[in-house]
Amino acid sequence: MLKKIINGWAKHQVAVTLVFLAFLILYPVLFHSYYLRNVAIQCLIYSLLSLALNLIMGYTGIVVLGMAAFYGIGAYALALLTTKLGISFLPAVALAVVITFCFGVLLALPTLRIQGNYLAIVTLGFCEIIRIVELNWVSLTNGPFGIKQIPAPDIFGIKSIFGLKLSKPEGKYYVVLILLVITVVILHNVLNSRSGRAWKSIKGDPIAARAMGINVFRYKVFAFAICAAIAGLAGAYYAAYTGYVDSTTFNYNQSILILSMTIMGGLGSIPGSIIGAIFFVILPEVLRWLGTFCGEWIVEWRQIIYGLILVIMIMFKSDGILGGFDLRQIHLYNKLVKEKEAEEKQNG
Amino acid sequence: MGETVREAVLHCENITQRFSGLVAVSDVSMDVYTNEIVGVIGPNGAGKTTLFNDITGIYKPTEGKVFFGGEDITGMACHKITAKGMTRTFQNIRLFNNMMAIDNVLVGLHTATKSGIAESMLHLGRHRREEKESLARAEEVLKLTDLYDYRYHYADSLPYGLQRRLEIARALACHPKLILLDEPAAGMNEQETTDLLQFIRKLKSMGNTIILIEHDMRLVMNLCDRIYVLDHGTRIAEGTPDEVRKNPQVITAYLGEEV
Ligand SMILES: Nc1ncnc2c1ncn2[C@@H]1O[C@H](COP(=O)(O)OP(=O)(O)O)[C@@H](O)[C@H]1O
Numbered sequence: 001m002l003k004k005i006i007n008g009w010a011k012h013q014v015a016v017t018l019v020f021l022a023f024l025i026l027y028p029v030l031f032h033s034y035y036l037r038n039v040a041i042q043c044l045i046y047s048l049l050s051l052a053l054n055l056i057m058g059y060t061g062i063v064v065l066g067m068a069a070f071y072g073i074g075a076y077a078l079a080l081l082t083t084k085l086g087i088s089f090l091p092a093v094a095l096a097v098v099i100t101f102c103f104g105v106l107l108a109l110p111t112l113r114i115q116g117n118y119l120a121i122v123t124l125g126f127c128e129i130i131r132i133v134e135l136n137w138v139s140l141t142n143g144p145f146g147i148k149q150i151p152a153p154d155i156f157g158i159k160s161i162f163g164l165k166l167s168k169p170e171g172k173y174y175v176v177l178i179l180l181v182i183t184v185v186i187l188h189n190v191l192n193s194r195s196g197r198a199w200k201s202i203k204g205d206p207i208a209a210r211a212m213g214i215n216v217f218r219y220k221v222f223a224f225a226i227c228a229a230i231a232g233l234a235g236a237y238y239a240a241y242t243g244y245v246d247s248t249t250f251n252y253n254q255s256i257l258i259l260s261m262t263i264m265g266g267l268g269s270i271p272g273s274i275i276g277a278i279f280f281v282i283l284p285e286v287l288r289w290l291g292t293f294c295g296e297w298i299v300e301w302r303q304i305i306y307g308l309i310l311v312i313m314i315m316f317k318s319d320g321i322l323g324g325f326d327l328r329q330i331h332l333y334n335k336l337v338k339e340k341e342a343e344e345k346q347n348g
Numbered sequence: 349m350g351e352t353v354r355e356a357v358l359h360c361e362n363i364t365q366r367f368s369g370l371v372a373v374s375d376v377s378m379d380v381y382t383n384e385i386v387g388v389i390g391p392n393g394a395g396k397t398t399l400f401n402d403i404t405g406i407y408k409p410t411e412g413k414v415f416f417g418g419e420d421i422t423g424m425a426c427h428k429i430t431a432k433g434m435t436r437t438f439q440n441i442r443l444f445n446n447m448m449a450i451d452n453v454l455v456g457l458h459t460a461t462k463s464g465i466a467e468s469m470l471h472l473g474r475h476r477r478e479e480k481e482s483l484a485r486a487e488e489v490l491k492l493t494d495l496y497d498y499r500y501h502y503a504d505s506l507p508y509g510l511q512r513r514l515e516i517a518r519a520l521a522c523h524p525k526l527i528l529l530d531e532p533a534a535g536m537n538e539q540e541t542t543d544l545l546q547f548i549r550k551l552k553s554m555g556n557t558i559i560l561i562e563h564d565m566r567l568v569m570n571l572c573d574r575i576y577v578l579d580h581g582t583r584i585a586e587g588t589p590d591e592v593r594k595n596p597q598v599i600t601a602y603l604g605e606e607v
């Protein structure tokens with residue numbers, strides 16, 4: 001069943017992508033409620049975060065546990081750049097991306113030289129340090145009160161285009177949609193290139209990768225820094241989206257949520273990461289919604305139902321929904337098999 | 349022309365490799381010339397693989413020097429040595445099992461291409477051109493190794509013999525100056541070994557220079573121009589297959605086994 005769906009999807013990859021994209025573009029036209037638009041924005045933000053983690057974990061094979069650190073740095077960077085320095089949204093986002101990229105490099109340089117999964121532990125600690133800094137460096141971050149009145153997204157001062165107000169949910173929605181589309185295109189390009197293959201080969205066998213002339217350390221550092229930069233992008237957008245940041249958003253639970261999305265969606269799959277993000281954003285909302293029909297018990301039992309669904313999913317497919325499915329490979333493989341069959345028929 | 353001294357592609361000078369007390373390779377010297385097939389044989393644990401690791405930069409030799417194309421590459425990083433034109437296969441197959449056969453070969457072309465991460469992200473001109481050229485070369489290599497029909501298979505879904513061949517294809521892709529094969533016939537049946545023998549001959553006729561670690565004596569004696577014999581880390585003999593076969597020390601090392 002799943003196999004059939006995947007085969008069909010692989011065959012009509014472009015069409016499926018376009019239909020999904022069309023749906024995303026039309027979403028605010030189809031759904032007018034404030035609530036549904038905000039849920040969709042959450043889905044897209046977490047898609048960015050889950051994709052970021054997938055690059056380092058799913059493709060390069062390095063476990064990272066503290067994704068919230070870069071999410072938070074990106075958010076605080078944008079908050080400070082816009083409120084304290086008066087820089088407008090787009091350049092502030094670009095700067096936030098550069099800043100988180102640099103943090104990624106600085107963290108990767110000392111830790112990635114060591115064998116083993118030290119980065120996982122280090123990022124976990126780093127995440128906690130960043131949170132404590134955010135909380136206690138009051139003169140910069142306003143401590144527990146957070147940073148308020150962060151301006152909504154704009155395009156160099158222009159606050160609405162084609163009658164679309166960028167400060168309203170539908171405007172904000174299109175901003176994050178564009179950021180996500182750009183990120184997916186860039187990731188798709190790089191993953192199907194010399195560098196992408198280098199990352200995958202490091203996951204496959206780091207010693208053989210070295211023997212093939214790949215500077216393993218350098219590629220790991222870049223994978224990690226790009227992962228940090230994408231998380232920073234998500235954070236920067238998040239700050240402008242909510243207009244308010246404080247350190248409680250970027251804690252350990254946030255990191256684990258992102259990790260769950262990436263793993264559940266499927267390591268090494270771009271659509272997987274997006275599905276994983278949507279799944280984890282929507283699941284609690286669906287349960288809350290069901291509660292209005294089935295009674296309060298479902299809300300009270302939410303956590304348990306949540307856990308149960310996860311356990312069932314893991315039993316059904318432990319490597320995530322799209323784990324182990326490379327749509328490009330499946331498409332090429334099926335085509336090759338068909339060609340061979342046709343050839344055999346002709347000969348015999 | 350014929351009078352000039354042939355310069356060695358590879359020149360190893362008194363290589364010693366110690367692992368905290370254990371001497372895996374002891375004072376081994378070796379030369380490999382252009383378009384030669386040089387065999388390295390010896391009982392299990394003789395230090396053959398360790399010698400390969402010292403040459404390719406996986407290990408840094410404790411003592412001694414390695415020259416490649418006249419350049420001192422002792423202790424140089426493995427990936428830099430590869431970029432200079434030396435590739436290898438592994439005794440225990442080390443393919444990228446998370447990738448298709450053709451992508452495995454494309455990784456073998458890493459050193460033959462230059463485009464960086466940013467160029468690929470933005471799909472710029474050099475990236476596109478290199479992708480096209482790499483793909484053409486990868487397909488050529490897959491055809492040469494009779495793996496073309498398996499190009500979109502995951503590496504680990506291939507039968508054992510083909511996996512061995514894919515490793516050679518991957519090592520061959522970037523037109524290396526020297527290829528090191530570590531027991532390419534290990535685990536192969538009679539027919540597969542015969543195919544491999546013919547294939548390595550073909551590689552030589554195409555101008556390749558090869559060092560070969562092998563236990564299969566039929567393969568070694570049929571293929572190699574010269575053979576080095578290691579035992580307990582030391583070089584106990586060197587010469588043509590006929591010379592080596594008659595060497596009493598070699599016969600002792602192999603305990604009277606038919607060499
Ligand atoms: N990394 C290592 N650490 C410690 N000992 C090693 C290491 N690599 C190889 N050896 C030892 O060196 C000796 C030679 O091994 P190897 O080169 O693999 O032999 P061969 O390939 O000739 O069978 C063996 O005794 C082996 O246990």
Ligand SMILES: [Mg+2]
Pocket residue numbers: 396397398439
């Ligand atoms: Mg060995």
